[in-house]
Amino acid sequence: MTIPAEAQEAISRFGISIEDYMLPVHGQIQILSEDGTMRPEDQRGSSPGHQYPVPSDDELLEAYRRLVVGRRVNDQNSALVRQGRLAVYPSSHGQEACQVAAALCLREGDWMFPTYRDAVAVMTRGVDPVEAMTLFRGDWHGGYDPHERKVGIQSTPLTTQLLHAVGVAHAAKLRGEDTVVLAMCGDGATSEGDFHEALNFAAVFHLPVVFFVQNNQYAISVPLAHQTVAPSLAHKAVGYGMAGERVDGNDIVALLAVLGRAVTLARAGSGPLLVEANTYRMQAHTNADDATRYRNEAEVKAWAAKDPLNRMRSYLRSTGALTDDVESAFAGDAEDVAQRLRDGLSAEPNLDPQELFLHVFAEPTPQLREQAAFLADELARDEQPGKEL
Amino acid sequence: MSTVAEAAAARAAADAEKNDSLQPVTFAKALTTAMADAMREDDTVVVFGEDVAKLGGVFRITDGLMAEFGEKRCFDTPLAESGIVGMALGMAMNGLRPIVEMQFDAFAYPAFEQIASHVAKMHNRTRGRVRLPMVIRVPYAGGIGGVEHHCDSSEAYYAHTPGLKVFTPATVSDAYRLLREAIASDDPVVFMEPKKLYWSKDAVDLAALRAGFQGGALDRAEGKAVVARPGTDATLIAYGPAVPPALAAAEAAAEEGRSVEVIDLRTIVPFDDETVAASVRKTGRAVVVAEAQSFASVASEIVARVQERCFHSLAAPVRRVAGFDIPFPPPKLEHWYLPSVDRILDALDTLQWED
Numbered sequence: 022m023t024i025p026a027e028a029q030e031a032i033s034r035f036g037i038s039i040e041d042y043m044l045p046v047h048g049q050i051q052i053l054s055e056d057g058t059m060r061p062e063d064q065r066g067s068s069p070g071h072q073y074p075v076p077s078d079d080e081l082l083e084a085y086r087r088l089v090v091g092r093r094v095n096d097q098n099s100a101l102v103r104q105g106r107l108a109v110y111p112s113s114h115g116q117e118a119c120q121v122a123a124a125l126c127l128r129e130g131d132w133m134f135p136t137y138r139d140a141v142a143v144m145t146r147g148v149d150p151v152e153a154m155t156l157f158r159g160d161w162h163g164g165y166d167p168h169e170r171k172v173g174i175q176s177t178p179l180t181t182q183l184l185h186a187v188g189v190a191h192a193a194k195l196r197g198e199d200t201v202v203l204a205m206c207g208d209g210a211t212s213e214g215d216f217h218e219a220l221n222f223a224a225v226f227h228l229p230v231v232f233f234v235q236n237n238q239y240a241i242s243v244p245l246a247h248q249t250v251a252p253s254l255a256h257k258a259v260g261y262g263m264a265g266e267r268v269d270g271n272d273i274v275a276l277l278a279v280l281g282r283a284v285t286l287a288r289a290g291s292g293p294l295l296v297e298a299n300t301y302r303m304q305a306h307t308n309a310d311d312a313t314r315y316r317n318e319a320e321v322k323a324w325a326a327k328d329p330l331n332r333m334r335s336y337l338r339s340t341g342a343l344t345d346d347v348e349s350a351f352a353g354d355a356e357d358v359a360q361r362l363r364d365g366l367s368a369e370p371n372l373d374p375q376e377l378f379l380h381v382f383a384e385p386t387p388q389l390r391e392q393a394a395f396l397a398d399e400l401a402r403d404e405q406p407g408k409e410l
Numbered sequence: 411m412s413t414v415a416e417a418a419a420a421r422a423a424a425d426a427e428k429n430d431s432l433q434p435v436t437f438a439k440a441l442t443t444a445m446a447d448a449m450r451e452d453d454t455v456v457v458f459g460e461d462v463a464k465l466g467g468v469f470r471i472t473d474g475l476m477a478e479f480g481e482k483r484c485f486d487t488p489l490a491e492s493g494i495v496g497m498a499l500g501m502a503m504n505g506l507r508p509i510v511e512m513q514f515d516a517f518a519y520p521a522f523e524q525i526a527s528h529v530a531k532m533h534n535r536t537r538g539r540v541r542l543p544m545v546i547r548v549p550y551a552g553g554i555g556g557v558e559h560h561c562d563s564s565e566a567y568y569a570h571t572p573g574l575k576v577f578t579p580a581t582v583s584d585a586y587r588l589l590r591e592a593i594a595s596d597d598p599v600v601f602m603e604p605k606k607l608y609w610s611k612d613a614v615d616l617a618a619l620r621a622g623f624q625g626g627a628l629d630r631a632e633g634k635a636v637v638a639r640p641g642t643d644a645t646l647i648a649y650g651p652a653v654p655p656a657l658a659a660a661e662a663a664a665e666e667g668r669s670v671e672v673i674d675l676r677t678i679v680p681f682d683d684e685t686v687a688a689s690v691r692k693t694g695r696a697v698v699v700a701e702a703q704s705f706a707s708v709a710s711e712i713v714a715r716v717q718e719r720c721f722h723s724l725a726a727p728v729r730r731v732a733g734f735d736i737p738f739p740p741p742k743l744e745h746w747y748l749p750s751v752d753r754i755l756d757a758l759d760t761l762q763w764e765d
Contacts, residue, residue, distance in 0.1 A: 162535040188500015218493030380534040383596040386680035
C-alpha cells in the first residue's frame with residue numbers, strides 16, 4: 022500500500038496508525054458554527070495529523086454569492102415545475118453548500134461526475150443553466166456537452182457514474198496528467214454494488230478520485246438507518262484503504278476546507294479519498310413526492326435552523342465583508358440567472374423527431390434510416406390528410 | 411508517418427515475405443493478433459479484465475499482450491464486471507479505446523446495467539458529443555462441455571439494446587477482421603466469441619489481412635453478411651457458433667442433390683437485410699440456424715425480417731433450428747440441444763419441396 026506523504030508525516034509526528042489516519046473523526050468537522058461564528062481551531066472536530074486550510078475572506082464572499090445564486094436556482098426551478106415548464110426537478114434546497122463547494126474545489130482541468138440532484142453544482146461549474154435543465158424539461162436526455170466543462174452527464178440511475186469517474190481518472194493517470202475527479206453520490210447510493218466496485222477500483226489502481234457523498238438523510242422515503250448500520254458512511258472508506266472524512270454539509274467553510282484538502286492530496290498522489298457531508302434535503306424528493314408521509318415537521322424545522330446560507334450571511338455581515346450594497350448585488354446576480362431560466366425554459370423547445378434516430382450510433386444503421394424515413398412519411402401524411410398510404 | 415505505423419508496416423512486410431505458403435492459424439490466434447496489431451498501431455488501445463494480464467485470459471486470448479505492451483496497457487482488475495465495464499466507459503470518454511474481457515457469457519450479467527443503461531445510451535444522451543470507442547469481448551455459447559453459467563448464448567440481450575453493435579465471427583479470418591473493426595469503431599461493440607471455435611483452424615494469411623486492414627484495401631465486414639457457401643434451392647441463415655453446422659448440413663444436402671446457400675451474418679447489429687433478402691428471394695426457402703434458445707431471439711427477428719421482405723418469393727414458411735427454451739443443458743446433455751446437421755436437414759426437408 023502506498024501511504025500518502027501527509028499520512029506518513031502524521032504517523033511519525035503523532036504516533037498514530039495508518040488506520041487511525043484513515044478513520045473519520047468521531048463527530049464531524051465544523052468550522053463555521055450554526056450561529057455564524059468561526060470556531061477556534063482546536064474546536065473544529067478534526068483529528069491529530071489533519072490540517073484543513075481555511076479559504077480566504079474573498080473566497081468565502083464569492084462562495085456566499087454562489088450560495089445565493091444556487092438557492093435562487095433551486096427555488097426558480099421548483100416554480101417552473103409548478104408552471105409546467107419542467108417535467109420534474111429534484112431540488113437541492115438546503116444542500117447548496119455541498120453543491121457550491123463541489124464545484125469550487127476543482128480546477129478547470131478536473132472532472133466532476135454529478136447525480137441528478139446536483140444541477141446547482143453543474144451550473145456552478147459553468148454549465149449553461151438552460152442546457153443543464155434540458156434533461157428535466159424533457160426535450161432530450163441530456164443538454165450539455167460533458168467535455169466542455171468536464172462535467173459528466175447527469176443521469177437518473179444511482180451510483181453508476183462513480184465508475185465512469187474512476188475510468189476518467191484512470192485514463193488521465195495513464196497519460197500522466199494531474200487531473201482530479203470528484204465523484205458525487207448520495208447516502209442511498211452507498212448501498213448499490215457500483216459504490217463498492219468504484220471505491221475498490223479507485224483504491225486498487227490508486228486513482229486521484231475524491232468520492233463526495235452528500236448524506237441528506239433520505240433516499241426518497243427511506244432513512245439512512247435502513248441503508249446502513251455503519252458508524253458513518255465515511256467509515257466505509259477505511260475498508261478500501263482510503264481516508265474517510267465527515268464534514269458538516271451545511272458549513273460551506275468546512276466543506277471548502279475539507280474538499281479542498283482532499284483534492285490537493287489526491288492531486289499529489291495520495292490515491293482516492295471519501296468525504297461524507299451531513300446535510301438535509303429540505304424539500305421532497307421531487308414534486309411527485311410527499312415528504313410528510315415519512316418525516317415529521319420537527320425534524321425539518323431542526324434542520325432549517327442549520328441552513329447553510331443563514332450562517333454564512335451572519336458571519337460575513339459580522340466581518341463587514343457583506344455590506345448592503347454587496348448583498349443587493351448578489352441578489353441581482355441570482356435574479357439574472359433566474360430570469361435566464363425563466364426565459365430559456367418558457368421558450369418552446371425545438372423538437373425534431375428525426376433527431377431521435379441521429380445519435381443512437383455515430384452513423385445511423387440502415388435499419389434506423391428506414392425507421393426515420395417511415396416516421397417522416399407518417400408525419401408528411403398527417404400534414405396532408407388526403408395523401409394515401 | 412509515425413514510428414509506430416512504420417514499425418507496423420515493416421512488420422507486415424516481413425510477415426508477408428515469410429508467409430509464402432499459408433499456415434493454419436487458430437481462431438484464438440487471430441483474435442490475439444488483432445488486439446496486438448491494434449495496440450501496436452494505436453497506443454490509446456488498452457486491454458483489461460479478469461486474469462487477462464499474467465495468465466493471458468482463461469482462454470489465453472490476451473496471451474502475450476502484457477509482456478509486449480506492459481502493465482499499463484494490459485492489466486488485471488478486481489473481480490467485478492460492472493466495475494470493469496463502468497471504468498472502461500470512463501476511459502473511453504477520456505481518450506482511450508478500451509477492450510474489456512468478460513470471462514464467460516453468463517458472468518457478464520453483473521455488468522448489464524452499465525452496458526444497457528450507459529454504454530449503449532451515452533452517445534444518444536449527449537447528442538453524439540460523447541463517443542464510446544470500446545469493445546466488450548464476450549466468450550459465448552456451448553459445445554465445449556462447460557458447466558452451468560458457462561455456455562449462455564446472450565447475444566439477444568445486447569442486440570435488443572439500441573446503441574450497441576454486436577459482432578460475432580465464425581471464421582478465423584473474420585475473427586481478425588471483425589475484431590480490428592470493433593476496436594476501430596467509434597461505437598461500443600459487444601464482441602461475441604464462439605468459445606467452441608477458439609481452437610478451430612484455417613489456412614489464413616494474417617499478414618495479408620493486417621496489410622489489407624491498414625491500407626484500407628479490405629472491405630468493411632461490419633453490416634455485411636457473406637455467402638459462406640453458394641446455392642440455389644434453399645438458404646440457411648446462421649451466425650457465430652451455428653455457421654459450422656449450417657455449412658456441414660449444406661454439404662450433406664448437396665450429396666442428396668440439394669443446392670443449399672449458407673449466409674454468415676458476421677454482425678447481428680448492424681444487420682444486413684440486403685444480402686439475406688437477396689438470397690431468400692433467389693432460393694425461395696429459408697431456415698435460420700442459431701444456438702440460442704428460440705423464443706424472442708435473434709433467430710425470431712430474422713424470420714420476421716425475411717417474411718416481411720420476401721413473402722412473395724417464399725415457397726414455404728421460414729423455419730428455425732434454434733435452441734429449446736430451457737436453461738443451457740449440463741455437459742452430458744448438451745448434444746441434444748445444439749443445432750445438429752440432422753436437425754437442420756430435417757428442417758430443410760419440411761420446406762414443401764413437392765410443390
